[in-house]
Amino acid sequence: MDIAEPLLAAHRARFAAVDPLLPPAPPPAAGERLDAATSDGTQVTGVLQRVRLAPGDVPMLWSAADTWQLFPYFGDTGTEGVDLLLRALKGRLSTEPTEDDSACVVVWPSRDAEAIRAFLDHGLVPLSALGVRTAPPPEGLPEIAVRRAGPDDYDTALKLAEATFEYTGLVASARRANTAELLGPALRRALAETEPLVWLAEEDGEPRALAQCAWEDATPGSEAAELLPPGRWGYVNNVVTLPGERGGGFGRALMAHVHRELHRGGATRTYLYYNPTNPLSSVFWHRQGYRPLWTTWEVRPAAALR
Known part of the structure; x- marks a missing residue:
């Protein structure tokens, strides 16, 4: 998936700034492209992937059977950029029926408060977090x-x-x-x-x-x-x-x-x-x-x- 180089550079810079523990942002995901532009004409892009699971698939323990996952690339446009991409996703979903056992998903750095504002405004909730621990193990052990x-x-x-x-x-x-x-x-x-x-x-x-x-x-x-x-x-x-x-x-x-x-x-x-x-x-x-x-x-x- 081709993403404009300035937008990709801004995306990587955002990750580096929002949390120093994040690894470098990977190359764009493959999938369907959603485009939008901010009020000042800055282009933002989303890549949309759809994953369907069968009843016996282990990810069904935590996932909907039909998942639409958005990978946003909005650089330094903040809340406005995320809002536009979620609006584009809403428009895309209106083009075909969705089942009850379905979900829209975005996995995003936890410390990006500008993005959180847009997620909440569009009805998304934080259902899962990847937590990390970097401290050394405790010296003593409780007596259990x-x-x-x-x-x-x-x-x-x-x-x-x-x-x-x-x-x-x-x-x-x-x-x-x-x-x-x-x-x-x-x-x-x-x-x-x-x-x-x-x-x-x-x-x-x-x-x-x-x-x-x-x-x-x-x-x-x-x-x-x-x-x-x-x-x-x-x-x-x-x-x-x-x-x-x-x-x-x-x-x-x-x-x-x-x-x-x-x-x-x-x-x-x-x-x-x-x-x-x-x-x-x-x-x-x-x-x-x-x-x-x-x-x-x-x-x-x-x-x-x-």
């Missing part, structure tokens, strides 16, 4: 037992993992009826790994909390490098404390252990996705040293875009 999980823990781990979606289904993406079926295969593989990255916090031998993690190498040209600075990252995929046990320190103890283990394995930084609308995780992860780098702004169904 934490152990690595293995294949024999599958049923327990799946029950805990499902509990995440029971709660987030109230405050973010709706829970799918086949959540366990979508979670199961990846969880079973993770538990069978020779270097397991699934941990359980226990009390009197009974599991109280789960953390499922992975490694992510942000190398030049990789998908991860479009979102993260270069290096080896620890990915905190799913963390949950059993309902009724929340607030008892299990999550804090578990993550103190996990951060040390990930650091020991070579990850100097960690990242995760959390729901800003979740009144539990949005507080917990900030206290754990995470701060938002990218935010996913979304409106469902797609036709609800204002």
Whole structure:
């Protein structure tokens, strides 16, 4: 996709200015082009991609079945530029029917307040954020037992993992009826790994909390490098404390252990996705040293875009 060089340079300069932790903005995405011009004649451009999922696709855990994702290029035009591109997207959506299980999505640097103003004005909400933690692991560990999980823990781990979606289904993406079926295969593989990255916090031998993690190498040209600075990252995929046990320190103890283990394995930084609308995780992860780098702004169904 060709984008005018001055606009692309302004786009990259915006990323560099808004958050020094952002990696360099990647080349323009492929897709359908949307163009507009500001009141002073400055051109802004959006690239639109449409993704359709089948019921058995794992991204259905957090995504609509039919997603229209906008990649904005508005340089230094601020709120006006974003507003114009979202208006263009609204016009494009009016040309064909959209389903109830659909969404408009924009993934954008979390600290860009000028863009946030336009997102809110058009009915998008911050349903997901990529949070990063760059601090060293804690020195000491709270006195709660934490152990690595293995294949024999599958049923327990799946029950805990499902509990995440029971709660987030109230405050973010709706829970799918086949959540366990979508979670199961990846969880079973993770538990069978020779270097397991699934941990359980226990009390009197009974599991109280789960953390499922992975490694992510942000190398030049990789998908991860479009979102993260270069290096080896620890990915905190799913963390949950059993309902009724929340607030008892299990999550804090578990993550103190996990951060040390990930650091020991070579990850100097960690990242995760959390729901800003979740009144539990949005507080917990900030206290754990995470701060938002990218935010996913979304409106469902797609036709609800204002």
